Amino acid sequence: MLLIHCPFCDMDRPEIEFRHAGEAHVARPDPATADDAAWGAYLYLRENRRGVFAERWRHVHGCGRFFNALRHTVSDRLIATYRPGAPRPDGGA
């Protein structure tokens, strides 16, 4: 079980307090102008990276808020958590 630092509560809490919410920084294209390929890519194509990966979590059994995290997907080590809107920290390759 992961120990995750909620950047809003400013506490390390066990994974079961959180819900994973998929890849972070997926920009929503303008549906009025996006073609099917761009819209399909937004909905379905994922980086699924083997290495340092930016993802969203929600502290459902805490403050209830979404935030972002950098995690290495082989070691599962959490490198950083940060608030939405903040730039992605440098997490190495």
Next chain:
Amino acid sequence: MARFSFASLIGHALAGNRRWPAQWREAAPQAEYDVVIVGGGGHGLATAYYLAREHGVRRVAVLEKGWIGGGNTGRNTTIIRSNYLWPESAALYEHAMQLWQGLSRALNYNVMYSPRGVMVLAHNHHDVLVGQRHVHANRLAGIDNEWLTPGQVGDFCPILNVSRDIRYPILGAALQRRGGTARHDAVAWGFARGASALGVDIVENCEVVGIDRDATGAVCGVQTTRGPIRAPRIGVVAAGHTSVVMAMAGVRMPLESYPLQALVSEPVKPAMPCVVMSNTIHAYMSQSDKGEMVIGAGTDAYNSYSQTGALHISSHTLEAICELFPVVRRLRMLRNWGGIVDVTPDRSPVVGLTPVAGLFVNCGWGTGGFKATPGSGHVFAHTIATGRPHPVNAPFTLDRFRTGNLIDEAAAAAVAH
């Protein structure tokens, strides 16, 4: 290849079983093939076997970064069934079921296909409605599936607790009698042996690290840890690592990879006559021929390549297993394992062409690919050999995530496949 027969078994037994030959050739990679298959799991080996047997394509290499049978193929819960909801899925898995029924004879290798029946339990009113809908849809499609009352469930699997006052009471179950299990190692070894005998090179300890493309953009070969290999057609069958391999060709995939856990108990005398699954509580169990209780849990909550499932996920499953099967409460678990499975948004596989000429992909089997092994290889071999999908896998395109023509088993079958 020495064929197995009653006489050969007797002969080897009298010789103390010390003279069995290797079951497939140890091959070093050649400089060029007609087809390279990336990934030596069951699906990749089956693809190579059917390419050679049905399509006469024999200059084929299967590149495996580890060893044959060392990945998900040799570590899964070995469940076989075809009672999927949507017509496209039911046709695909039924195609595999038909091949399972004659596979041991076709391969001259005992894959221990055992149609002992697969029961999918219903624990609440919603499960009952969904289960009965599956039964009706399957029967309309000519696929056997029947509804059992709680009493019939208890008769079919006497070690199940069918009391009404437990946390997950059993309100009924869907039963596919032709469903069951097969020996996963034997499936990998049987296809490897069969393919090798037809001329396919099975290259172990050979990891693909790059995909080469020519001036037109078409694939022309792969870079591996054992040197470059030229090939005009490449089939990627890399399960949980498909996104990584496809990224080498610049193709983004609608996949997320998750650890999925399986556990086996210490072996005990035969106690369980069938396979029992529960989608609602992410638990399934059967008993292997060695006597181990084989238990499958759910996936982890987040995507990962760690090959280590979280303990609280398997604990959740074991709590439910212990309540449903009180007789197993004191069994000790011998091993657990987390395999990396590639999950698509609609929980249906992708088998077919890619935007890159000469590059084919067979992936997205998620948590339930074992049951499809022969059917998947059969239709993928057809796709690679002819350049066009077989009618059975035609709906399972990569392009459906652009057109929106999804095959939504995610909504139909919930979690466990």
